[in-house]
Amino acid sequence: MLAYTARRILIMVPTLLAISLIIFVIIQMPPGDYLETYITELQSQGEAVDPEKIEALRRQYGLDRPLYEQYFLWVLGLLQGEMGYSFEHQLPVNDVVGDRLWLSFLVAFSTILFTYAVSFPIGIYSAIRQYSFGDYAFSLLGFLGLATPNFLLALVLLYLANVYFGTSIGGLMDEAFIDQPWSWAKFLSVLEHLWVPVVVIGTSGTAGMIRRLRANLLDELQRQYVMTGRAKGLPPGRLLLKYPLRMALNPFIADIGSLLPQVVSGAAIVSIVLNLPTTGPMLIEALRSQDMYLAGSFLMFLALLTVIGVFLSDLLLAVLDPRIRLEGGATK
């Protein structure tokens, strides 16, 4: 087990390096840099641009160095928890980001919990009561959930809340708590607001998860060992929980790998619609204004979240399934 864990961690390092390289290339690709955008902006406002000042800024931000040097500086900074300098906000990225990173994490984590909590019982129910009314109802709901883009669901929810309750359900905390230090009351307020984005982001993932769990469990229920168990008189509940469910759980856990990117990207766009103080809105803004280090750090953070999630799901799978542990192969 220890060897397996070590090997998985070792695989993560090159993966993360490759990801950081791709992200750096992407944020470097737009023609020009932030300073050029800045200069044209100043010129359009009719202000004089002092070339010396620009040169000084360029030096200060390290934009005059060759690309590979910029990349290494950025990665080194990331390793030390320094995410570079945001041009637009004129502050280190760490200060700009503030609570956003961990609020993003909170939203993603709660969504995953929600997905499991909802899809697990429904998936089992749909499988053991195949073709019942409930199964059809959940299937229909699931298909609708898969087909509705979650940002539109957010919009519809906002609209309904506005029409029927006259309130705004956007945001992640009451107005009074914004920019306030963390307190118990603020935490409670966050919890109160959290359910809307969690439901919105989690819907499609939950729908997919229910379908997969149902299919897996149905496959298992047709196996002969189930028939044997039934024949020797095991009570149905125990028979279900002890064998087929355990088998069907494997893909359930392995799915974190595909669920996490989905949740993270869903969260990015839903948070824009719902105006959540997470990474999404700021990422868009940074991308629009070519604030490269801010955008890059956000992308890196989101990718890191995914990679770590996949790692955890692999570990969990290895605990659950000795075949993976012994063969040591990657699960995906």
Place this chain on the structure above:
Amino acid sequence: MNDRAKAGSPVEHYVNPAPFDPHRIERMTPEMERYYMAPQWRLVWWKFRRHRLAVASGLVLLVMYVSILVSEVLAPYNLHSRHMGFIYAPPQSLHLFHDGRFVGPFVYGFESRLNMETLKREYEPDPKRIQRVRFFCQGDEYRFWGFFTGRFHLICAAEGGTLFLLGTDRLGRDMLSRILYGARISLTVGLFGISISFLLGITIGGLAGYYGGWVDNLIQRFIEVVRSFPEIPLWLALSAILPVTWSPLLVYFGITIILGLLDWPGLARAVRSKLLALREEDFTTAAQLMGASPGRIIARHLLPSFASHLIASATLSIPSMILGETALSFLGLGLRPPITSWGVLLNEAQNINVVAIYPWLMLPVLPVILVVLAFNFLGDGLRDAADPYK
């Protein structure tokens, strides 16, 4: 064999001169023959036909794709025609009877006034103004696919009247017409995207599966890296790269390429695992011994064996591209006007205050959901039918 032969004498060897018929014992009825002799694609079709929902979805999609060929004729108005007197007009409902008398399809004309308190235009249907809908009529001018000018429409408003079945937007443009035109972009984005993803997926997956070894290893690691990116943020970043100076058409192709660039890993994996199994088959060895090149073996002998699976999985991944384009355009990072897709239309519904007052701006959601559902059902049906021998 009738009498026992005398000992020592050779056994009489009997040969039946009649032609040999292997099916003598179990005679095949014409129906059975039809089934057993049918080529694979026909079996697939028979199996697919039994999946009612998938067939219905396929028909819905077919109708929609045919409709984009003639959007200009179907839409009551031109994509860009503005009605300055009818800004944010609500949907007009279609009536058949007036005062218990049958008039045929008509709408009540609008009585509009400006509410001086809220500064909001208010529209009131005026029961005195009966505007009969015209069919096969001359209406707004359009350039059919940009080639020639026409005025012919399937339906138009009455002379001097209006026909806003789904309301109008902030410039007084008819939503129904815009949704019909938007289908042209939204529905094709997925097709172009999937072609790119198909090309990449089959080539890369084919290389990994056929050669195995370090090529496979390298490609597997690369796929892992690509897959650990959250899709939408990466799409956002990539579409932010597209220069602002590009023409809308170039942006359209740029977006489809971006959508395709992130979709191929799933396909490549499927191709790889199938190829890994198939390259051990005897017919592959036979082809190799005859000196066929790897490219020919993959394309001519291996791919057709699981082409139906590929088509099914492609059908299942088109919806995610349509949703992706909608999301990008909704955020204003995807397509830009004057190119009109459903996402671009929804971009106007981004502000909750606008949506609360003019809820019909959210209507482009419905075709999005319909198309995605239809593709999902169709894909499910195709996947079930892809292996007809099961």
